[in-house]
Amino acid sequence: MATQTEEPTVSGAVETRAVRSYELFPVTVRALQRLSPTFMRVTFAGPTLAHFADNGYDQRFKLIFPASACGFEKMPTSERWYSELRALPEEEQCGVRTYTVRAVRQAAGEVDVDMVVHEAHTEAECGPALRWLRDAAVGDEILLLGPDARWDGPHGGLDFHAPDGAELLIAGDETAAPAIAAILEDLPVTARGKAFIEVPEAADALAVDAPEDVEVVWLARDGAVWGDKLIPAVTEAARRMDFAKTEQFDENEDEMIWEAPQEVAQCDAYVWIAAETGVVKTLRFTIRKELGLPKECGAFMGYWRNGAAWD
Template sequence: MAPANRRDVFEQFVMTVSAVAELTPHMRRITFHAPEFGSYAVTGPDEYFGLLMAEDRELVMPPDDRINVRTSLRNMPEDVRPDLRWYTVRAHRPKAGEIDVDFVVHGDAGPGTRWARRAEVGSTAGFRAGGSAYRPVGDTVLLAADETALPALAAILEAGQRSVHVFVEVPDESFQVPLPGEVRWVFRGEQPPGTAVLAAIQEAAPSSVDYAWACGESGLATGVRRHLTKDRGVDRKAIMFSGYWRVGAARE
């Protein structure tokens, strides 16, 4: 897989919700404030972080070992252990000590979406620094995403670093959001995730691809990668792919 952007220090702290906005019927923007965001720095446009949440009880942060947050969580008593899910830093404003995070909300499918639907100004959550994956090379870049990867995709496009070919699969028109540049939207309907976007890529993607970023449902990410490597001869080390969720499992 293509190399990701790494960080040496994994900050961990408590943050407070300072604003909530409904962007679409399916996407909610939550603004978090913490003094630590003043010195925090992202490693790339699709920066991700660990959101630590506690439902109906006080948030207890895991030991700050700066190495492996999952190990720290496993070692905590179950009755105080927070849930951990990973999200994109949609925007970072160091002077204000704030970040924006866009949540795709879909019922109560998992702890992340449950927390996001109920969050209000004054709610608290934990922040665990992560990293970023987008590290393009060459002149021809292909981006493929579904609704769960829209925040990361939007941040990548706003960075405006290269001419890109963008393909987005969503359930229907109500999931569309404004994105800069030319975007090919396809609608999933009743098809398995990844089917519609793969067909669009097979039809309209450039014959030569220097770098690809494919994120969303697991089948979408792996299907796009398989097509690019087997059918177009793209180097595996030039493809960044990540399954944000999987059909049949709770979305994060």
């Protein structure tokens, strides 16, 4: 899960071939499956999903939740949809959150999304996704804003760009677990490296079909703070890797961090990390500043920020 505010062009039209990189897909909930105490798999279905692009890896898309006052009646569809949405009265604004595609089945018109079920203690801690998920039922209507397979150019929303043969270090917390699982299952069989996934408890360790030479380590927080298990494990693994050293390092003072080069670089080692922003900043400083990983050889993404509403 990320916090970007991209404004792709959207359109309700799905029958014409006036294709755009992203489209609105009206869908319903076909199935809800509790995978673990923390993860819920939601299967969305609809005939237009035959055109939902299956790009693999960490493909992002947006879930759009009905507004409390008017459902999807006021949802804008122009090129400036996001700014137009935020200009509406709060009760008429659809909730928007970004997720990772877990699976696409175009022939069946289905898309799977693994959502995190957080235990928010107050209504203020609940974002639109959590409020929707608490009461979600088969048949519920929702909108997906995702990549259109009929578009010939790049869709964007992909940040995993590891070069062939590079040693991999992949890490994240529960919000990145679906993306990491999708990445691992899309890697070539020759891939090698380690993946660390920090989750609330041991029961959240899910089965993932990773290449034989990619070790997958699930780290249970068991009540500890975010990053308590992830930071030392990833730091130790990074220190054992052979980075092409660089002296270049840009301090990032932004509230959120999103450093994800879009080109495939010539790297012997590649790092992909997504988690709570403070955790990502700590690991970025260690791996980029202290250990010298070149900027083009790693993606560091703050999927969420401690203190903000749970998605």
